[in-house]
Amino acid sequence: xxxxxxxxxxxxxxxxxxxxxxxxxxxxxxxxxxxxxxxxxxxxxxxxxxxxxxxxxxxxxxxxxxxxxxxxxxxxxxxxxxxxxxxxxxxxxxxxxx
Amino acid sequence: xxxxxxxxxxxxxxxxxxxxxxxxxxxxxxxxxxxxxxxxxxxxxxxxxxxxxxxxxxxxxxxxxxxxxxxxxxxxxxxxxxxxxxxxxxxxxxxxxxxxxxxxxxxxxxxxxxxxxxxxxxxxxxxxxxxxxxxxxxxxxxxxxxxxxxxxxxxxxxxxxxxxxxxxxxxxxxxxxxxxxxxxxxxxxxxxxxxxxxxxxxxxxxxxxxxxxxxxx
Amino acid sequence: xxxxxxxxxxxxxxxxxxxxxxxxxxxxxxxxxxxxxxxxxxxxxxxxxxxxxxxxxxxxxxxxxxxxxxxxxxxxxxxxxxxxxxxxxxxxxxxxxxxxxxxxxxxxxxxxxxxxxxxxxxxxxxxxxxxxxxxxxxxxxxxxxxxxxxxxxxxxxxxxxxxxxxxxxxxxxxxxxxxxxxxxxxxxxxxxxxxxxxxxxxxxxxxxxxxxxxxxxxxxxxxxxxxxxxxxxxxxxxxxxxxxxxxxxxxxxxxxxxxxxxxxxxxxxxxxxxxxxxxxxxxxxxxxxxxxxxxxxxxxxxxxxxxxxxxxxxxxxxxxxxxxxxxxxxxxxxxxxxxxxxxxxxxxxxxxxxxxxxxxxxxxxxxxxxxxxxxxxxxxxxxxxxxxxxxxxxxxxxxxxxxxxxxxxxxxxxxxxxxxxxxxxxxxxxxxxxxxxxxxxxxxxxxxxxxxxxxxxxxxxxxxxxxxxxxxxxxxxxxxxxxxxxxxxxxxxxxxxxxxxxxxxxxxxxxxxxxxxxxxxxxxxxxxxxxxxxxxxxxxxxxxxxxxxxxxxxxxxxxxxxxxxxxxxxxxxxxxxxxxxxxxxxxxxxx
Numbered sequence: 044x045x046x047x048x049x050x051x052x053x054x055x056x057x058x059x060x061x062x063x064x065x066x067x068x069x070x071x072x073x074x075x076x077x078x079x080x081x082x083x084x085x086x087x088x089x090x091x092x093x094x095x096x097x098x099x100x101x102x103x104x105x106x107x108x109x110x111x112x113x114x115x116x117x118x119x120x121x122x123x124x125x126x127x128x129x130x131x132x133x134x135x136x137x138x139x140x141x
Numbered sequence: 142x143x144x145x146x147x148x149x150x151x152x153x154x155x156x157x158x159x160x161x162x163x164x165x166x167x168x169x170x171x172x173x174x175x176x177x178x179x180x181x182x183x184x185x186x187x188x189x190x191x192x193x194x195x196x197x198x199x200x201x202x203x204x205x206x207x208x209x210x211x212x213x214x215x216x217x218x219x220x221x222x223x224x225x226x227x228x229x230x231x232x233x234x235x236x237x238x239x240x241x242x243x244x245x246x247x248x249x250x251x252x253x254x255x256x257x258x259x260x261x262x263x264x265x266x267x268x269x270x271x272x273x274x275x276x277x278x279x280x281x282x283x284x285x286x287x288x289x290x291x292x293x294x295x296x297x298x299x300x301x302x303x304x305x306x307x308x309x310x311x312x313x314x315x316x317x318x319x320x321x322x323x324x325x326x327x328x329x330x331x332x333x334x335x336x337x338x339x340x341x342x343x344x345x346x347x348x349x350x351x352x353x354x355x356x357x358x
Numbered sequence: 359x360x361x362x363x364x365x366x367x368x369x370x371x372x373x374x375x376x377x378x379x380x381x382x383x384x385x386x387x388x389x390x391x392x393x394x395x396x397x398x399x400x401x402x403x404x405x406x407x408x409x410x411x412x413x414x415x416x417x418x419x420x421x422x423x424x425x426x427x428x429x430x431x432x433x434x435x436x437x438x439x440x441x442x443x444x445x446x447x448x449x450x451x452x453x454x455x456x457x458x459x460x461x462x463x464x465x466x467x468x469x470x471x472x473x474x475x476x477x478x479x480x481x482x483x484x485x486x487x488x489x490x491x492x493x494x495x496x497x498x499x500x501x502x503x504x505x506x507x508x509x510x511x512x513x514x515x516x517x518x519x520x521x522x523x524x525x526x527x528x529x530x531x532x533x534x535x536x537x538x539x540x541x542x543x544x545x546x547x548x549x550x551x552x553x554x555x556x557x558x559x560x561x562x563x564x565x566x567x568x569x570x571x572x573x574x575x576x577x578x579x580x581x582x583x584x585x586x587x588x589x590x591x592x593x594x595x596x597x598x599x600x601x602x603x604x605x606x607x608x609x610x611x612x613x614x615x616x617x618x619x620x621x622x623x624x625x626x627x628x629x630x631x632x633x634x635x636x637x638x639x640x641x642x643x644x645x646x647x648x649x650x651x652x653x654x655x656x657x658x659x660x661x662x663x664x665x666x667x668x669x670x671x672x673x674x675x676x677x678x679x680x681x682x683x684x685x686x687x688x689x690x691x692x693x694x695x696x697x698x699x700x701x702x703x704x705x706x707x708x709x710x711x712x713x714x715x716x717x718x719x720x721x722x723x724x725x726x727x728x729x730x731x732x733x734x735x736x737x738x739x740x741x742x743x744x745x746x747x748x749x750x751x752x753x754x755x756x757x758x759x760x761x762x763x764x765x766x767x768x769x770x771x772x773x774x775x776x777x778x779x780x781x782x783x784x785x786x787x788x789x790x791x792x793x794x795x796x797x798x799x800x801x802x803x804x805x806x807x808x809x810x811x812x813x814x815x816x817x818x819x820x821x822x823x824x825x826x827x828x829x830x831x832x833x834x835x836x837x838x839x840x841x842x843x844x845x846x847x848x849x850x851x852x853x854x855x856x857x858x859x860x861x862x863x864x865x866x867x868x869x870x871x872x873x874x875x876x877x878x879x880x881x882x883x884x885x886x887x888x889x890x891x892x893x894x895x896x897x898x899x900x901x902x903x904x905x906x907x908x909x910x911x912x913x914x915x916x917x918x919x920x921x922x923x924x925x926x927x928x929x930x931x932x933x934x935x936x937x938x939x940x941x942x943x944x945x946x947x948x949x
Contacts, residue, residue: 058226065219069212076208079198079357090358097353101346108222108342117157118167125171125598128685129178132602135689136186136634139698153487153572154914161491165567172559172601179605183620183631191626268618270625291626294618298609 059107071100149332166336170343173306177347180302181354184295194289198357200277201266201287202296203257210253211352214307217246218345225338228321231328237321240334243341244314247307254304258297268293296355303351306344313337388501390493391907395500396479397800400793402500403470406507408874410467411867413459420447420455422860424842440519449841450539453522456839458514460525461547464647465554466507468781471789472650473558473596474503477565477589479800483898484586486574486915488908491567495560502557506550513546521547524839526640529621529632533613541614548611555600555607562596565589574897576917580674581936583896583921584667587674588653591681592646599642606635633692641688645680648748648780651788652677652719655741657921658791659723661894662738663730664932666922666946668722676715676722683712693761694768702761709759716752720745731925731932735892736810740791743818747783751776754829769839772832778825790814790873797877798891802903803884806876813872820866827855893933895921900937 075096079089106112111119152160159167188195198204220242227235265274265286273290280287317337320326326334379385389395416431423429427445434442441451478496482489490496513520518540523532527547535541569590573582582590609620610632619625621632660667667673689697689705723745732738754776758764767773790813797805836849843849843856890899897917901909915937923934928941 058229061219061222061226065215068215072208072211072215075353075357076204079204093353093357097350100349104218104342104346104349108218108345109339115157115159118159118164122167122171124594125174125178128598129174129182131686132178132634132638133182133185135686135701135704136182136631137189138701139630139634140190153491153568154575155573155577156571159571161567161571164571165492165563168566168597169560169563172563172597175598176601176605179602179635180608183605183609183635186631186634187620187626187628190628194626268612268616270617270619270622289619289625291619294612294616294620298612298618302608 059112061107064103064107068100068103071096149330160332162332162336163339166339170339173343173347177299177303177351180299181351184299185354187291187295191291194291196277196288196292201261201264201275201292202356203260203278204356206253206257207352207356210250210257211348213246213253214250214345214348217243217250218342220246221338221341225331225334228326228328228331228334233321233324233326236326236334237318240314240318240321244311244318247311247314247341251304251307251311254300254307261293266293266296268297299351299355303344303347306347310341310344313340388497390489390497392478392482392490392493392496393800393905393909395496396475398500399470399474399478399503400800402504402507403467403474404874404877406462406466407468407471408870409511410459410463411870413455413462415864415867416447417452417455417459418860418863420452420841421843422857424844450519450522452841453524453538453839454514454520454540454543457522457524457527457547458510458520461521461551462510463781464525464643465551466503466510468647468785468789469558469643470503472647472785473565473589473592474500474561476585476650476654476792476796477561477593479796480585480898481565481568481589482572483799483901483905483909484583484896484921485569485572486577486897486910486917487568487572488910488914490564491572492564496564499557499561499564502553502560506554506557509546509550509553513543513550516542516546518543526636527610527632528636529610529613529629530623532610532632533621535614545611545614548607548614552604552607552611555604558596559600562593562600565593566597569593574915574917577897577936578917580671581917581920583653584656584670584673584677585650585653585896588649588651588656588677591677592649595642595646595649595681595684599639599646602635603639603643606632606639609635630692630695630697633695634688637688637691640691642681642684644780645684647785648788649677649680651744651785651792654788654792654795655723655744656726657894657896658737658741658795659726659745660922660924661795661892661933662735662741663727663732664924665726665730666920666924668725668728669718670920670922672718673722676718679715680712683708683715687712690759690761690764693764706759706761710756713752713756713759716748720749720752736805736807736814737791737795737892739811739814740787740794743814744784744787744791747779747787747821751779751783754779766835767832769837770832771828771836771838774838775825775828775832778828782821782825787817790817793877795892796898797880797884798887799898799901799903799905801881801884802887803880803882804887804891805880805884809872809876813869813876816869816872817866820862820869823862824859824866827859831855831859890935893931895923895933895935897936900935 075093078084078096079093081089084092105122111122149162150160152158156164220239224236224239224243227239261275265276267273268290270290273286273293275287275293276284277287314337317333320333386394419431425446430445431442431447434445434447441448478490518535520540521527521532521544522540523538523544527544531537532544538544569586609618612618613620613622619627621627621629623629656667656673687705687709689701690709693702693705727742754772758767758773758776794805794810797803831852834848834852836843836852844853887903889901889903891903892899897915900915917936918939919934919936921936923929923946925932926934926946928934928943928945929938
């Protein structure tokens, strides 16, 4: 039991290229800032694009830096738990003003 | 503490292969997701309901400075994951080096944020209803007041609590550094580093979302 | 000590299992043993339960004899002039009583009595673990709850008095001392709840990790007792709901202290935002307040009926369903807030849906009793009372769930009746049942049966006499949080009912002294208990009463069967413990 965790972690996968991910994150950040000031895009579409880019970055951090990609599937399900709740809270309260 | 080889990475007799400390940290982070959902959600809702209380990106807040700060925090995530990769290989020197780097960059992030707060407060961007006086970033002195105190309230609350989480993270990082220097982590016993990393990456992740929603939209 | 045990040791390595006795402080005060922590929570929360009850008695006295100096509340003259003057209670103090009764009962009595006590005490014992996954974090959880409680109590003594905006703390009443007259008290209220929330949160992390990772060999998910299942789902609700409350409380605190305007319409804030944030937490909170009790009732009732729980898997799925659906019903607390009626319709539908899994559980409890060789021991009496009273509370809930029906009933005593039927008739009876049932395990002695039964009977009778008439009062238009019912003619005509309720409430309160006496007397003079005095099946009954540090003395139990094999053909006796190995005899048809 004791060294199980160390073994199953080390042996299972090749370490991802952390620097490559870093590059992608840096490029995405620059892109976000660039896109944010393009006045031609309508506000709602802009918001969606920016949030999508932010989520993309967040997912990269979660999957590769937090190693979620290499963890058991059950942990994925567990970590996904708050997400629908977050959406529900914000969407329903926003619906007040629609 | 204990001298069992992998005391920090022990699991019990059930579960799906994620040791106690790691599982516990992930579960704790889920509650943090809900905490920031509450704060950021409130901002989204207040802004949707009363957009004239807020302002367009860059008008009041300093986007270039914060974009650079965002990049800095991402760099610290790289150094953190490198620290973890090093101790996975048993490389003590690498672990210490990258942990110290992470802590320093973390402190720089907080420093920049404090500077940013001071600038904003100087420009009248204050959360108090009767004292709010922020005007556009590049407007002439005495330009019209932009947005309202709610903008400042939500801004300082969200970024402030994030900054507090970063600061706590920095303190924990230094604790981890000291423990590393005392030889507290080995190739078979790096649970403390891994959960430190999870917390740190999470704080970075929240910032990624926060930066976009607060500064760019 | 045994080296075999080291594989399963966690942070208590240095204090655990060694032959040296721990000093008193480490053993009973700053303990990391889940059993000690559970008992610490028990003492703390029973104390708060008593105090919350006292507050209610003060409220009831005022309602029965409002502004009547000739019938002044006993003890009133001891209170400062700001609360009680010339034989009459001040309205501001009444509002504080209402607020603090609710706050203390929900957060410092019922919640810890269900979760702090039983998640701590039962989970490791029922799953076959030596202790929690994070024993030191567990200790921190208790020692955070204590200052939170002290802060809450201290708020009575500050300038302006205790918080008085209701336990729901709606803005702008709570954010403005111009409206409420209270600033510091309200600030202390928010800080106390944030600290308590954090205590509950780290507790939840512990319980979830423990249940996932530390079950004994053979203890599969569908062999867990329903108490553990309920506590597990409750912990998930706590984990995800409490942070939202914390965020809201922080914003409330800032509004009070710094005039930040989150909920202030003058600067574009939204009062309804507070209500949404509060109830997004508040509704899962009420399931947190009932689910564990439901779990205990299942364990106790199966034991009392000498039968397996009827439909174990359905019971599990019902708990999960209640946990899930509970996230999307919160708007039913806000039907009359002025929120978008379309949203109201949505919440009405989801609220009706959630009645279904609760009903499934109710029918399954009845099915458990049906045809059983029922032993009416005190815990079973409490469990049966739970079912009956929870049904009544649930039914009044259906009335309130229908948004149009809620229009005349909102903020009336009909709601007060509903909440007390589920919280007292439900949760508190469940708690009493649990305490009597697991008392022998905790203290190694049985509680006195005749006194226990008498306490049960008096509580049952006086509870119903106190709260049932409130349905009528509420339907008749008596509003909540009302200082003096006699100023309104439509309520004044029912003042006799209010007096009757107060008398019964006082008798209800007095009856609890039987329980208190029984509790303390039995701790020292009760009949010594064996490891399994109820002939029950759970793993906790395979450990000594009380269990030593580490629960089974270093030998983790092995589980071979589910927790409800009562009256099984495999056994000559009418129970068959989870640790009993396969017998080779024919097994019952169901799994």
